[in-house]
Amino acid sequence: MPPVPLPQQLHELADLLGEMCTAAAGALNRATTAMLDGRVRLAEQVIAGDARIDAMRAQIEDVATDALLFHSPVAGDLRAVVSAIRAAGDVERMGDLALHVAQVVSMRHPRPVLPPEVREDFTQMGALAVQLALKAAQVARSRNVILAVELDADDDAMDKLHRHMFTVLMDPSWPHGVPAAVDITLLARYYERFADHAVVVANHTVYAVTGEEPDAIPI
Amino acid sequence: MPPVPLPQQLHELADLLGEMCTAAAGALNRATTAMLDGRVRLAEQVIAGDARIDAMRAQIEDVATDALLFHSPVAGDLRAVVSAIRAAGDVERMGDLALHVAQVVSMRHPRPVLPPEVREDFTQMGALAVQLALKAAQVARSRNVILAVELDADDDAMDKLHRHMFTVLMDPSWPHGVPAAVDITLLARYYERFADHAVVVANHTVYAVTGEEPDAIPI
Numbered sequence: 001m002p003p004v005p006l007p008q009q010l011h012e013l014a015d016l017l018g019e020m021c022t023a024a025a026g027a028l029n030r031a032t033t034a035m036l037d038g039r040v041r042l043a044e045q046v047i048a049g050d051a052r053i054d055a056m057r058a059q060i061e062d063v064a065t066d067a068l069l070f071h072s073p074v075a076g077d078l079r080a081v082v083s084a085i086r087a088a089g090d091v092e093r094m095g096d097l098a099l100h101v102a103q104v105v106s107m108r109h110p111r112p113v114l115p116p117e118v119r120e121d122f123t124q125m126g127a128l129a130v131q132l133a134l135k136a137a138q139v140a141r142s143r144n145v146i147l148a149v150e151l152d153a154d155d156d157a158m159d160k161l162h163r164h165m166f167t168v169l170m171d172p173s174w175p176h177g178v179p180a181a182v183d184i185t186l187l188a189r190y191y192e193r194f195a196d197h198a199v200v201v202a203n204h205t206v207y208a209v210t211g212e213e214p215d216a217i218p219i
Numbered sequence: 220m221p222p223v224p225l226p227q228q229l230h231e232l233a234d235l236l237g238e239m240c241t242a243a244a245g246a247l248n249r250a251t252t253a254m255l256d257g258r259v260r261l262a263e264q265v266i267a268g269d270a271r272i273d274a275m276r277a278q279i280e281d282v283a284t285d286a287l288l289f290h291s292p293v294a295g296d297l298r299a300v301v302s303a304i305r306a307a308g309d310v311e312r313m314g315d316l317a318l319h320v321a322q323v324v325s326m327r328h329p330r331p332v333l334p335p336e337v338r339e340d341f342t343q344m345g346a347l348a349v350q351l352a353l354k355a356a357q358v359a360r361s362r363n364v365i366l367a368v369e370l371d372a373d374d375d376a377m378d379k380l381h382r383h384m385f386t387v388l389m390d391p392s393w394p395h396g397v398p399a400a401v402d403i404t405l406l407a408r409y410y411e412r413f414a415d416h417a418v419v420v421a422n423h424t425v426y427a428v429t430g431e432e433p434d435a436i437p438i
Contacts, residue, residue: 058432061301064301065297065301068287068291068297068301069291069293069297072287072288072291074288078284078287078288082280082283082284082287082304085301085304085305086304086305086308089305089308166401169397169398169401170397170398170401174397177397178388178389178393178396178397178400179388179389181397181400181401181404182385182388182389182400182401182404185400185401185404185405186404186408189405189408213277
């Protein structure tokens with residue numbers, strides 16, 4: 001059997017990466033709904049579904065390795081292959097973070113995870129994070145570098161929400177005690193990290209297309 | 220100028236990765252000392268030094284890209300190159316986590332970050348995390364797959380310390396309130412993530428040498 005042509009492999013990598021980002025977005029969307037509505041079975045679906053996202057990472061690496069082996073790509077094509085490997089690692093981590101949210105819901109069940117004061121913040125963080133993952137999917141598929149810039153603005157909004165959460169927790173009148181604060185600290189961190197990884201995924205595409213690392217890779 | 224021979228590039232990648240792990244270990248070691256002893260200038264050194272770790276990641280990617288371009292490596296050599304790229308991303312993140320510890324020290328200065336109850340836990344977590352990074356350096360340099368197994372045991376010890384920290388925080392008699400608990404929650408998470416990434420770095424080497432992903436890649 002002749003090897004798959006390189007352009008087809010690059011196309012497949014872009015599609016798989018887009019699909020993987022969309023799967024991570026779906027996982028976090030379900031985990032957020034499970035958290036807000038106390039739906040433990042939905043949380044368990046997210047937990048069970050993480051293996052699929054991990055498998056997609058392995059599949060991307062297989063296609064990328066084949067591309068390197070059979071075609072020895074150069075210049076932009078080589079960057080596209082290497083960036084796909086790096087981006088897949090970030091999206092796998094996004095899946096893990098959605099899994100972590102679901103695990104908190106499952107561990108705390110039937111107790112709700114969020115006190116009323118922070119429900120609205122988490123609703124917004126969830127929506128923003130899912131939106132970032134879907135935009136990263138679109139950047140990966142379309143290789144649209146202009147669209148990648150949008151993700152930075154969304155990520156700034158996420159950082160603002162994340163900081164606001166700490167203002168709420170640090171308020172001396174916080175009535176829910178340390179255990180709830182600890183859960184919320186970690187959950188907020190999961191959303192913020194998920195968003196950061198989505199930005200990094202888009203930045204990998206920018207690097208593949210332009211050969212330049214965006215300056216604003218978040219840490 | 221003739222291209223650098225592949226064996227020499229692979230050697231360089233192993234050395235650079237080892238050096239990078241050692242640098243991350245040094246950064247976390249200094250950040251931990253800064254935190255325990257309230258040494259803000261040491262924390263600032265860690266913050267300033269992170270750019271060097273980031274630069275090493277870029278250097279590893281350059282060498283790896285050259286290896287792919289000029290030698291089209293196959294089999295174990297190809298895995299070694301791709302694994303170096305992936306591992307460098309993990310070590311960069313370890314540097315970021317050391318940076319985050321230093322940033323908390325710097326932000327809270329001159330107030331100490333840790334109440335006395337958790338100093339011993341963080342001393343141990345710091346020592347373990349640094350030890351894991353140094354072992355990951357040794358695995359990267361020596362490609363000793365047997366040594367990689369040791370890291371899993373160390374990481375189990377880290378997880379135990381991490382869980383113990385939550386027991387301390389969740390105790391109804393915790394006297395330091397929510398703000399200290401929030402800091403400690405995040406700091407403990409930084410150490411635990413640092414250790415996880417060190418294990419992943421070692422596992423990348425296992426994959427490069429054996430062609431098999433270790434089952435126990437931590438999430």
